[in-house]
Amino acid sequence: MLQVNYIRENKEYVLQRLAVKNFKQLDLVDVILNLDNRRKSTQLQLDNVSSQSNSMAKTIGELMRDGKKEDAESMKQRSMLLREDIKLLNEELSEIEQQLQNALVLVPNLPHVMVPLGKSAEDNETVISWGTKPDLYEKAVPHWELAAKYDIIDFELGNKITGAGFPVYKGKGARLQRALINYFLDQADAAGYREMQPPILVNEASGFGTGQLPDKEGQMYHIGLDGLYLIPTAEVPITNLYRDVIVKEEDLPIKNAGYTPCFRREAGSYGAHVRGLNRLHQFDKVEIVQIAHPEKSYEVLEEMSLHVQQLLQDLELPYRVLCLCGGDMSFGSALTYDMEVFCAAQAKWLEVSSVSNFETFQSNRLKLRFKGKEGKPQLAHTLNGSALALPRIVASILENNQTEEGIRIPKVLVPYTGFEWIK
RNA sequence: GGUGAGGUGGGUGAGAGGCUGAAACCAACAGUUUGCUAAACUGUCGUACGAGAAAUCGUACCGCGGGUUCGAAUCCCGCCCUCACCGCCA
Numbered sequence: 001m002l003q004v005n006y007i008r009e010n011k012e013y014v015l016q017r018l019a020v021k022n023f024k025q026l027d028l029v030d031v032i033l034n035l036d037n038r039r040k041s042t043q044l045q046l047d048n049v050s051s052q053s054n055s056m057a058k059t060i061g062e063l064m065r066d067g068k069k070e071d072a073e074s075m076k077q078r079s080m081l082l083r084e085d086i087k088l089l090n091e092e093l094s095e096i097e098q099q100l101q102n103a104l105v106l107v108p109n110l111p112h113v114m115v116p117l118g119k120s121a122e123d124n125e126t127v128i129s130w131g132t133k134p135d136l137y138e139k140a141v142p143h144w145e146l147a148a149k150y151d152i153i154d155f156e157l158g159n160k161i162t163g164a165g166f167p168v169y170k171g172k173g174a175r176l177q178r179a180l181i182n183y184f185l186d187q188a189d190a191a192g193y194r195e196m197q198p199p200i201l202v203n204e205a206s207g208f209g210t211g212q213l214p215d216k217e218g219q220m221y222h223i224g225l226d227g228l229y230l231i232p233t234a235e236v237p238i239t240n241l242y243r244d245v246i247v248k249e250e251d252l253p254i255k256n257a258g259y260t261p262c263f264r265r266e267a268g269s270y271g272a273h274v275r276g277l278n279r280l281h282q283f284d285k286v287e288i289v290q291i292a293h294p295e296k297s298y299e300v301l302e303e304m305s306l307h308v309q310q311l312l313q314d315l316e317l318p319y320r321v322l323c324l325c326g327g328d329m330s331f332g333s334a335l336t337y338d339m340e341v342f343c344a345a346q347a348k349w350l351e352v353s354s355v356s357n358f359e360t361f362q363s364n365r366l367k368l369r370f371k372g373k374e375g376k377p378q379l380a381h382t383l384n385g386s387a388l389a390l391p392r393i394v395a396s397i398l399e400n401n402q403t404e405e406g407i408r409i410p411k412v413l414v415p416y417t418g419f420e421w422i423k
Numbered sequence: 424g425g426u427g428a429g430g431u432g433g434g435u436g437a438g439a440g441g442c443u444g445a446a447a448c449c450a451a452c453a454g455u456u457u458g459c460u461a462a463a464c465u466g467u468c469g470u471a472c473g474a475g476a477a478a479u480c481g482u483a484c485c486g487c488g489g490g491u492u493c494g495a496a497u498c499c500c501g502c503c504c505u506c507a508c509c510g511c512c513a
Contacts, residue, residue, distance in 0.1 A: 043473055047482040054482090057494040061441040072493085079493040246433095246470090367470095373452070377470080 001104050001364045003379075004036045017110035020326040022119060028103055035100040042096060046089040053082040105214060109361040111326050112298075112335040118325030124338070125325065130309065131318030134344050134400045142345045143398040144276030146407065147173065150422050153394075155276070165266070165281035172422050176397075176409070177284060179416030180390055181259050184286035184311065188387060191307050193257035193288055198237035200260050201228040206240040209366040211332040221263050230263035234287035235384045242291060242368045247380065249372040253300055254291040257387070259284065277391035278350065284390040290383045291368065294359070297381035298335075301357045304385045305337050308353045311388055314412045317396050318342045320349065334359045337385075341392065345399035350392040355385030398422075 007014050007029060015026055056079045063072040116125045147153035152173025158166040169177050185195055207213035207229050212220060221230040231237060238256050247254065262285050277283075288307065292300040305321065312319045324336040333356040340349040360379040363369070369377035401408040406423035414420050 040473065043482080047473065050483085051481055053493080057492095058441070060493050064441085076493045083493080 001361060002107055003364055004032060008033055014110060020111050020115060020117060021108055021329065022327040023108055028107055032100065032103050035096055035103060039096045039100060042089060042093045046093055049082055049085050049089060053079060053086060108331045109334050109358065111329060115335060116323060116325040119327040121328050123325040124322040124328055126320050127323050128321040130313060133318055133342050136344050137404060140345045140402055142276065143395040146398045146402060152422060172419065175417055176394060177390060179413050180393060181284060181286060183413055183416050184387055185259055187311060188257035188286060188288055193255040196238055196256050196258040198234060198258055200231050202231055202236055203228060206236055209240045209243045210236045210362055212236060218267050219265055221265060231260060232264050233262050234258045234260040234285065235289060238287060238289045239362060239382055239384065243366040246369045246371050246377050249370045252291060252293045252370055253296065257286060257288045259286045277395040280391055286387050288385050288387045292381045292383060294381050297357050297359065297383060300383055301335065301355065304355045304383060308339055308355060308385055308387050312339065312341065315410045317400065332358050332361045341396045343396045343399050350396065352392045353386040353388050356383060358382045
């Protein structure tokens with residue numbers, strides 16, 4: 001959520017940046033500024049009337065104490081009239097504030113100056129490529145066939161238990177999952193992140209804080225009876241740890257990481273290209289989250305990007321880093337890098353991580369601020385990234401490392417899996 | 424799920440219709456003193472919105488939302504949460 005004062009002071013820039021994000025409702029900016037003007041003048045009126053009423057009430061108290069009953073009574077009468085005004089002005093103010101809020105949450109974050117122009121994924125800019133596409137042997141097959149061949153992931157069984165998009169990992173498949181999670185967590189730990197195990201159900205306030213609500217309810221599983229949502233990513237609970245918090249400036253950056261399962265309804269996103277592990281309703285992910293000083297947040301973003309890249313290099317997976325164009329970025333992000341791994345049997349690039357700087361977009365909703373020794377609290381910047389999401393990593397390892405003899409486990413994972421081959 | 428107690432500033436905790444944005448203590452910060460550290464003393468010490476060039480001033484906030492009253496942290500109603508005991512249970 002953008003700050004109204006920022007919009008007011010930088011209106012032209014805001015309009016220009018929103019256009020980069022292909023945001024169509026530019027007239028919202030004027031709607032917001034008008035509502036805010038009304039908010040201010042209404043509040044001024046309300047404050048004045050309240051002030052009068054307060055001092056009258058005080059005087060009445062004094063008159064009563066001095067035994068001047070009649071004077072007190074007549075003042076009571078006058079004070080009662082103010083009460084009506086206060087009530088009406090209060091209602092008007094809440095109404096305006098509500099409208100203002102409703103308008104503000106519709107406006108996406110402003111893209112950073114580095115964000116390339118563009119409308120869709122086609123226009124994303126490749127900033128880094130690493131590794132070489134493997135030469136597969138002749139009989140190479142996509143991972144869903146490998147999963148069946150070696151009996152390590154069972155999509156049919158998942159269908160029976162729950163439905164499509166909820167696979168069952170079996171034997172070495174399950175072990176590989178666990179190895180990846182532990183490996184990713186250990187690497188995060190080594191990079192200075194504190195490991196967290198947050199709840200995987202969150203309340204509405206948390207959904208709002210990170211920007212899933214309102215508007216994207218349809219993407220989350222909702223438990224109506226208790227008013228809770230299954231998290232689509234650990235970003236939600238881990239970032240919300242700092243909702244309504246003022247941290248010390250010297251404690252920045254704050255680095256937290258966590259493994260959680262993630263749940264996504266993926267409503268309307270199914271198509272022919274979605275097979276096997278490519279898109280699931282439930283998947284595992286290690287997420288890294290940082291709260292950073294506004295002056296340092298882009299350095300932090302680069303650091304996080306390098307962390308993710310290191311993981312991919314360690315896993316020997318060829319990847320590329322994309323800087324997302326305005327039209328392909330998420331609602332709340334100011335700059336996003338997507339990491340894509342080349343999945344050889346499908347001959348496709350699969351997104352395995354997304355690292356973003358939200359600047360103050362989330363912190364404004366979260367009321368997450370920092371404060372130095374002097375000065376007022378100010379909004380911190382929040383960043384997060386997947387490090388990493390498992391399913392497509394598993395798909396890539398299976399496809400890229402398949403040989404006549406079986407599937408080779410990347411060296412760095414062997415201490416975690418306890419086996420070198422899936423045969 | 425039942426019963427009882429309770430939710431006040433960074434923390435402990437007082438206040439029980441007007442003198443309370445809130446005592447006191449602790450923590451924190453700045454300073455004085457002192458070889459250093461410590462101690463002692465002095466001062467500062469919530470957030471948001473608004474008005475103002477600024478000093479400063481106004482308003483709101485004592486879990487959340489309503490109500491009573493000229494006036495509510497304080498009384499009433501609803502909700503949420505925490506704790507204790509009972510029940511159930513990995």
